[in-house]
Amino acid sequence: SQTIHQWPATLVQPVGSPLSLECTVEGTSNPNLYWYRQAAGRGLQLLFYSVGIGQISSEVPQNLSASRPQDRQFILSSKKLLLSDSGFYLCAWGEVTDNEKMFFGSGTQLSVL
Amino acid sequence: KQEVTQIPAALSVPEGENLVLNCSFTDSAIYNLQWFRQDPGKGLTSLLLIQSSQREQTSGRLNASLDKSSGRSTLYIAASQPGDSATYLCAVNDYKLSFGAGTTVTVRA
Numbered sequence: 001s002q003t004i005h006q007w008p009a010t011l012v013q014p015v016g017s018p019l020s021l022e023c024t025v026e027g028t029s030n031p032n033l034y035w036y037r038q039a040a041g042r043g044l045q046l047l048f049y050s051v052g053i054g055q056i057s058s059e060v061p062q063n064l065s066a067s068r069p070q071d072r073q074f075i076l077s078s079k080k081l082l083l084s085d086s087g088f089y090l091c092a093w094g095e096v097t098d099n100e101k102m103f104f105g106s107g108t109q110l111s112v113l
Numbered sequence: 114k115q116e117v118t119q120i121p122a123a124l125s126v127p128e129g130e131n132l133v134l135n136c137s138f139t140d141s142a143i144y145n146l147q148w149f150r151q152d153p154g155k156g157l158t159s160l161l162l163i164q165s166s167q168r169e170q171t172s173g174r175l176n177a178s179l180d181k182s183s184g185r186s187t188l189y190i191a192a193s194q195p196g197d198s199a200t201y202l203c204a205v206n207d208y209k210l211s212f213g214a215g216t217t218v219t220v221r222a
Contacts, residue, residue: 006156034210043117043214044202059209090156100206102147104157 002027006091006105013112019064019078021108023091026072031093032100033074035066038088038107050074086112115140117205119213127221132190134216136203141181148177148188149202151215157202161188193220 006023013019025031032051036044046059048066056066063082067075074091089108094100116139126132136146145164149157161170163179163186170177174191190197200215 036212044204044210044212046209046211049209088154092157094210100144101159101162102157102204102206102210103159104149106156107154109154 002093002103004091004093004103004105006108008108009106010109011111013081013110015083015112016080019076019081019085019110021076021089021091021110023074023076023105024072025074025093028072028093028095030071031095033068034092034094034102035074035076036090036092038090040087044090048076081112083112086110115205115207115211117203117211117213119201119203119216121216122214123217123219125219125221126193128193128195130193130220132188132193132197132218132220134188134190134201134203134218136186136188136213138184138186138205138211140205140207141184142207143181144206144208146177146179146186147204147206147210148175148186149204151200151202153200160201190218193218195220195222 003026034049035047038044050068064078091105094102118137120135147162148160151157161177163170176189179186198220200217202215203213204210
């Protein structure tokens, strides 16, 4: 069966420090991969999605970047964190059909201080 | 741009009462609609997925309906239990998922 791993679960970083969040998927090949951010009391905001290795689409201009070095690996990065980058980050994958069902990781709570 | 709205934002009911959660969306050209459950500080768990050609889906005590032409979906939870307390999110897929802000449900024992 398919599983999605996301780590770390929590992270506290100082302003200006770098960031790397990793997500891996098992049990499927060539999935669509997504990074979402959830601010407190608000809906999920799509940050990046990827339909294949090296293919990244950005939904909103921001201080973050994403990479997909392998088929089932998706990385969210920043060179210098801002206070506004704090939030709950979720990785997700979708079945590659037009009836895509989404599966989410357990999330990373990022606090930038 | 697809906009998804969930009403109410919060709901508190006594155990045993049926729950009705509403979701509306602005663009009816969708592939499917998915309902998720989120516990505090956790990821999302998929509850039900309704294809655009379907009118409803059922799983145990959960039933979700879809009226694509009017841009509405409703999640019904029968005979609520304290374990149903969580935030419920609606997501519309029109190639990309657009989420509502969720309805936070509290079931009182």
